[in-house]
Structure formats: C-alpha cells, structure tokens
Amino acid sequence: MHKDATRGRTEVSDHDQLLVxxxxVARRSDGESVRIAKDVLSAGAETKICLPDSPEEFSRALARRGSRRPVLLGDDRALLRTVALLHRERELAEGGLSLVPIGAPDALELAHALGVPRSTPAAARTVLEGTVRRLDLLVDDSDGVVLGDLRIPGGPAPKPASAAPTVWGTCRSLVRTLVRPAPTALAVRTHRLRVEADGVLLADVDTPLEGLTVRSAGGSATVVVHPAAAPPRYATARTLTVSGPDFRYRADGRVTGPVRRRTWTSRANAWGLTLPRD
Incomplete structure (x- = not known):
C-alpha cells in the first residue's frame, strides 16, 4: 500500500499479501459466500487462509499476521471483535483492515453503514482494488470502542413478530378497544442522567430525558440530548461523560450495562477500513 497525501487515504497495492x-459463524451460516470470497481474493493476491474455531485462535491468528494485511470474512460482531483486539494491542493505527461481510442481513448493518459493499464478490474486489480510508471512533474509559452509533439508554432491539402472533395481537387489541376506550397517548419512559460534554453540563438528573444519541465524526462527538418536554439539544465535544442511576447503552447494536458512569472520547482517523474508490 502507499499513501496518497493529497487525498488523505491509502491506496491498495496489487502486490499486497493478505491474511484472510x-x-x-460465517463458515457455519454461509459457506458458499465464504468460498466465493476466498476464490476472488486468491485470484487477485497472495493469500494465507486462517480458519479459527475459537476467539482465542482468532486472536492468535490476528497477532501473528506479520506484514500481511488482515482481511476478515464475517459479520458486524467479528468486525467489532477485530477492531477491539487491535485497539487493545495499540496496533489499530497501523495499516488498514478489510472486510467481506458475510452473515444475516441484520448482523451486517454496521458494515453496510460504514460503506462496505453488500454483495460478496463486490466486497472481495474492494479488498483488492479499494482504498483504505481513515475513520473516527469513540473509546470509553473501560477501553471499549464504538465504530458507529451510540444510544443511551439502550434496550433490546425490537424483534419482528411472525404473521400469526401479529394477527392474534391485532384481535386482542380490537377486543380491548371495544371493551374500554383506547388511551390517547403512550407513556414515554424518562431517565435521570447527568450529561457533560467537554465539561459543559448539557443535562442534570433533575431534568427528565428520553435519551441521547452520539456519533463520532470529523474528530468530535456529535451529541443530541432529548429532554422529555423540550426540543433536542445539540453539542459537539471531544469527550462525553454520562452518569446517574444505573443505565444501559446501545453501541453498534450491542447493549452494555448497567453502569453508573461512563466517559467516551472521540478519536479522529483512529482506524482504517478498505472501501470502494470514489
């Protein structure tokens, strides 16, 4: 790879050696896509294929990559695990990471949001022909990383209901409506949180909040606070601290907590991901 200083990105060399x-989970869920990705990558570069069976083997394979460029075949969880491992080893700033997304659609939302192509052949070709772009992330005070969106509080993701339960649910709702009047509005759950952005107080525990959302971009965290009975408040900051009664948060689709205090720091251009050329 070589660096294009005028465009702030790293060009992928045809002579790269890849550690795939x-x-x-990808092997078990979609072996055909794995085969296609391996064929495309092997046809375009010198590749070494690793098939770890456990998180420990995964970590060892990544640690022993040497000068080879790591290419991950897997879903969002595998991507997050890889970035977290490289961060803990303080090797995230070195080179770039490539991904061929393989898994269920709802397990690939982060990869697609970051700009990785949806189809397996296109993603594999991007590994060979794309550019490594530097991306921001959030690092918390427990050494965790957030690549995309952070939402507080976090709850379990809603699951789509099957057709039969939906029908029965509709019937039950209709019966309840006939028996008694429907409520005029749904109750909104509020939370008591103290929110500080670069030391500036955005909300305190005496102000009920519906929640807040955070995303790291342009070297800063963009924070949107949602008071229960007021317009949203916006701020940009390098550090964000949230404290209060036990709360959960959703980061990159995963729920963490409960915690009573957490601080996130935005880091600009902290990691590299191979994406299609403009």
Missing part, C-alpha cells in the same frame, strides 16, 4: 481470517 474466516470467522467461524
């Missing part, structure tokens, strides 16, 4: 790490 196939996540076990």
């Amino acid at each position: 790490i196939v996540d076990p």
Whole structure:
C-alpha cells in the first residue's frame, strides 16, 4: 500500500499479501459466500487462509499476521471483535483492515453503514482494488470502542413478530378497544442522567430525558440530548461523560450495562477500513 497525501487515504497495492481470517459463524451460516470470497481474493493476491474455531485462535491468528494485511470474512460482531483486539494491542493505527461481510442481513448493518459493499464478490474486489480510508471512533474509559452509533439508554432491539402472533395481537387489541376506550397517548419512559460534554453540563438528573444519541465524526462527538418536554439539544465535544442511576447503552447494536458512569472520547482517523474508490 502507499499513501496518497493529497487525498488523505491509502491506496491498495496489487502486490499486497493478505491474511484472510474466516470467522467461524460465517463458515457455519454461509459457506458458499465464504468460498466465493476466498476464490476472488486468491485470484487477485497472495493469500494465507486462517480458519479459527475459537476467539482465542482468532486472536492468535490476528497477532501473528506479520506484514500481511488482515482481511476478515464475517459479520458486524467479528468486525467489532477485530477492531477491539487491535485497539487493545495499540496496533489499530497501523495499516488498514478489510472486510467481506458475510452473515444475516441484520448482523451486517454496521458494515453496510460504514460503506462496505453488500454483495460478496463486490466486497472481495474492494479488498483488492479499494482504498483504505481513515475513520473516527469513540473509546470509553473501560477501553471499549464504538465504530458507529451510540444510544443511551439502550434496550433490546425490537424483534419482528411472525404473521400469526401479529394477527392474534391485532384481535386482542380490537377486543380491548371495544371493551374500554383506547388511551390517547403512550407513556414515554424518562431517565435521570447527568450529561457533560467537554465539561459543559448539557443535562442534570433533575431534568427528565428520553435519551441521547452520539456519533463520532470529523474528530468530535456529535451529541443530541432529548429532554422529555423540550426540543433536542445539540453539542459537539471531544469527550462525553454520562452518569446517574444505573443505565444501559446501545453501541453498534450491542447493549452494555448497567453502569453508573461512563466517559467516551472521540478519536479522529483512529482506524482504517478498505472501501470502494470514489
């Protein structure tokens, strides 16, 4: 790879050596896509294929990559695990990471939001022909990383209901409506949180909040606070601290907590991901 200083990105060289790490979940869930990705990558570069069977083997394979460029075949969880491992080893700033997304659609939302192509052949070709772009992330005070969106509080993701339960649910709702009047509005759950952005107080525990959302971009965290009975408040900051009664948060689709205090710091251009050329 070589750096294009005028465009702030790293061009992928045709002579790169690749370490292709196939996540076990990808092998079990979609072996055909794994085969296609391996064929495309092997036809375009010198590749070493690793098939770890456990998180420990995954970590060892990544640690022993040497000068080879790591290429991950897997879903969002595998991507997050890889970035977290490289961050903990303080090797995230070195080179770039490539991803061929393989998994269920709802397990690939982060990868697609970051700009990785949806189809397996296109993603594999991007590994060979794309550019490494530097991206921001959030690092918390427990050494965790957030690549995309952060939402507080966090709850379990809603699951789509099957057709039959939906029908029965509709019937029950209709019966309840006939028996008694429907409520005029749904109750909104509020939370008591103290929110500080670069030391500036955005909300305190005496102000009920519906929640807040955070995303790192342009070297800063963009924070949107949602008071229960007031317009949203916006701020940009390098550090964000949230404290108060036990709360959960959703980061990159995963729920963490409960915690009573957490601080996130935005880091600009902290990691590299191979994406299609403009």
